[in-house]
Amino acid sequence: MSCSGHHHHSDSAFAWGSVWNGLLVAGEFAIGAWTGSAALLADATHNLSDTLSLLLAWGARVAARRPATSERTYGHRRLTAICAFVNAVVLLGTLGFIAWEAVTHWNDQNPMKYGVVMATAAAALLVNGWTAWSLQKGSEHDLNTRAAYLHMATDAGVSLAVLAGAGISALTGWRWIDGALALVIVAMTLRSSWPVCVESWRMVADGVPANIDLPQVRAALLAMPGVTGAHDLHVWSLSTTESALTAHLVVNHERLDNRFLGVVHDSLRNRFGIAHTTLQVEASEPPLCHGCPLA
Numbered sequence: 001m002s003c004s005g006h007h008h009h010s011d012s013a014f015a016w017g018s019v020w021n022g023l024l025v026a027g028e029f030a031i032g033a034w035t036g037s038a039a040l041l042a043d044a045t046h047n048l049s050d051t052l053s054l055l056l057a058w059g060a061r062v063a064a065r066r067p068a069t070s071e072r073t074y075g076h077r078r079l080t081a082i083c084a085f086v087n088a089v090v091l092l093g094t095l096g097f098i099a100w101e102a103v104t105h106w107n108d109q110n111p112m113k114y115g116v117v118m119a120t121a122a123a124a125l126l127v128n129g130w131t132a133w134s135l136q137k138g139s140e141h142d143l144n145t146r147a148a149y150l151h152m153a154t155d156a157g158v159s160l161a162v163l164a165g166a167g168i169s170a171l172t173g174w175r176w177i178d179g180a181l182a183l184v185i186v187a188m189t190l191r192s193s194w195p196v197c198v199e200s201w202r203m204v205a206d207g208v209p210a211n212i213d214l215p216q217v218r219a220a221l222l223a224m225p226g227v228t229g230a231h232d233l234h235v236w237s238l239s240t241t242e243s244a245l246t247a248h249l250v251v252n253h254e255r256l257d258n259r260f261l262g263v264v265h266d267s268l269r270n271r272f273g274i275a276h277t278t279l280q281v282e283a284s285e286p287p288l289c290h291g292c293p294l295a
Contacts, residue, residue, distance in 0.1 A: 013138065014058035017131035017152065021051040024127045031120055047124070049094065050151045053087045054131070057148035060084075064239055077239035080144040081203035084240055087147035088197035091154065095193070098158060099186045102179035114170040121163040128155035143200055143240035150193050157185040203237040212243060212272050220271060224264055226252040235274065244276040251281050 028044035060083035063076040132152035139146035165178030199210055208214050212235055221230045229250035238244045245268060251260070261279060268274040 011058070011061070013131070013134035014054060014061070014148070017134060018051060018054050018058065020127045021047060021054060021131060021152075024124055025051055027123070028120060031116060047155060049090060050155055053090055053151050054148050056083050057087060057144050060144055074238055077242060080142070080240040081200060081237055084144040084147045084196070085200035085204050087144075087151060088193060088200050091147065091151055091193050092190075092197060094151075094154065095186045095190055098182055102182040102186070106179045107176050114166050117166045118163055118170075121159045121166065125156055125159035125163060128152050128159055132156050141241060143196060143203070145240075147193075147196050147200065150189065150196060154185070154189045154193075157189065158182060161185050200240075203240065206236040208235050209237050209243050212274070217245070217268070217272055217274075220267060221247060221249060221264070224249075224260075224267070226260065228252065232280075238276060242276065243272075243274045244278075245274045246278045246280075248280045248282055251283060 025044050025048045028047060060076075060079040064080050066076050068075040132149055132155075135145055135149040135152060139149040161181035161184075162178060165181050168177045169175050202208075202210065214233070214235060217235060218230055218233055221227060221233070227249055231248050231250075233245070233247040235243060235245045249264075261281070264279060265277045268277050
């Protein structure tokens with residue numbers, strides 16, 4: 001799939017996911033108010049927060065494609081990392097809310113409208129499951145999309161737990177089964193979402209991307225023909241899909257030409273996936289910027 005086709009597919013998934021989740025939230029609020037079900041109203045509030053997270057991630061993707069300006073020289077690409085972190089934190093809060101609800105209502109004996117609950121849970125499972133499936137492919141290489149995907153996958157899992165729990169409770173009278181299934185899904189989701197939270201924070205804090213080994217980058221630069229030194233080396237994330245590098249290279253006079261810079265740039269892109277490279281070439285020892293504060 002071409003780059004434009006990939007963007008179109010992902011944007012379509014975000015758009016339709018937002019529409020269907022918005023309708024689901026409206027339906028849950030209406031049915032919850034009609035039946036007086038606190039559980040449905042709580043789930044509607046939870047799904048509302050996830051719908052807003054979906055819109056946030058989509059907005060960041062769209063903004064990231066806007067061209068750079070004289071005021072924003074890197075454009076708005078950093079928004080994808082910020083939104084990924086916000087969504088990861090919101091997801092952790094959502095998991096805490098679900099766990100609290102599961103424990104609080106562990107053996108609730110209030111009458112349950114099983115038919116209404118199961119029908120609503122089935123609808124939520126279809127909507128959230130489809131949204132998660134449509135976002136899954138884009139989540140492989142984009143942390144922002146992955147955070148949104150985990151939100152939808154969590155919702156689908158919780159909806160499945162509610163559906164299964166209500167069915168089992170209706171047959172056996174075991175009201176605790178719903179809470180037990182919810183806690184299992186919380187534990188599984190926490191395990192998969194915690195790395196997203198850590199990596200998104202690394203991006204926001206200008207840390208070296210997890211998939212890049214800085215000593216290996218330094219060794220690769222020093223192995224370039226004519227390079228006798230490398231300092232002030234910095235690697236960080238421009239967005240959830242792009243990395244940048246700046247460095248000072250000490251190079252022999254014979255190697256100071258555009259072809260040399262092209263070779264370095266291509267090597268860093270092909271080996272480490274670093275798309276944006278800025279190099280200051282120095283033809284002297286000791287370095288011109290000896291003792292730079294950012295070294």
